[in-house]
Amino acid sequence: MYLSDASDAIRCKAFPNTLTKTAIKWFDSLPLRSITSFDDLAKKFLTRFSIQKDKAKHAPSPLGIKQGDRESLRSYMERFDKACLDIQNLPTETAIMSLVNGLREGPFSHSISKKYPISLNEVQERAKKYINMEENSRLGETSKTGLSYSPRDKDKESRKKEDQPTETPRKYHNYTPL
Incomplete structure (x- = not known):
């Protein structure tokens, strides 16, 4: 505009088209005819919203990021x-110290403790190997249990079969197919 x-x-x-x-x-909510010029509008806007600027995060904040159980x-890496x-x-x-400190006990944290990384790039490269191992082991578990049912579904199905009587007396002889 300038x-x-x-x-x-x-x-x-x-x-107003630039506001959200x-x-x-x-x-x-501004009263009618309360703005006399663009400079007046700019001053009122800055007075109202300059206090609410996002505060810059400080370096210690990643220390609180921990990998869940x-x-x-x-x-976690993302x-x-x-x-x-x-x-x-x-x-x-x-950043490296915070990342390592937030890792839960496991193969990757043991690897990091043996040879401490020098750069974030090194951490990410090493993490990729363990991410792949983790995902491959999960795929192996799902293929062993079968893709069609989860263990919980199988338990429910077996309970249903146990709960049903083997022969139920029939009230009617003809049923309408669903």
Whole structure:
């Protein structure tokens, strides 16, 4: 708008089109004729919303990210990566320490403790191997149990068979097929 040298009136008309959710509600609640110029609108807007800027996350925040008891290594790594992206200027050493500290006891954490990684790239490369091993072992478990039923479904089916009497007296001789 400044580059095209638009007038105050055009700037004021175009401004609401750039707003979302809370800002639109605020704009709609402004009293009629309370804005005298675009500069006036800009000052009121900044006064209202400059306090609510997102606070920058600090480096210690990834220390709280822990791998859940049943969480796969892949989902933990993805969650950790997303959290690290939100932090500006995160030192590599802090990121590695936080990731390693958040791992649950298992083959990958044992591997990391034997040879501590130097870079995040190295951690990710090593993690890929363990993610593949984890996923392959899950695939092996599902193929052993069968793809059509889960163990829980098989138990329910066997209970149903046990609960049903072997011969039920028939009330009617002809039934309509469903």
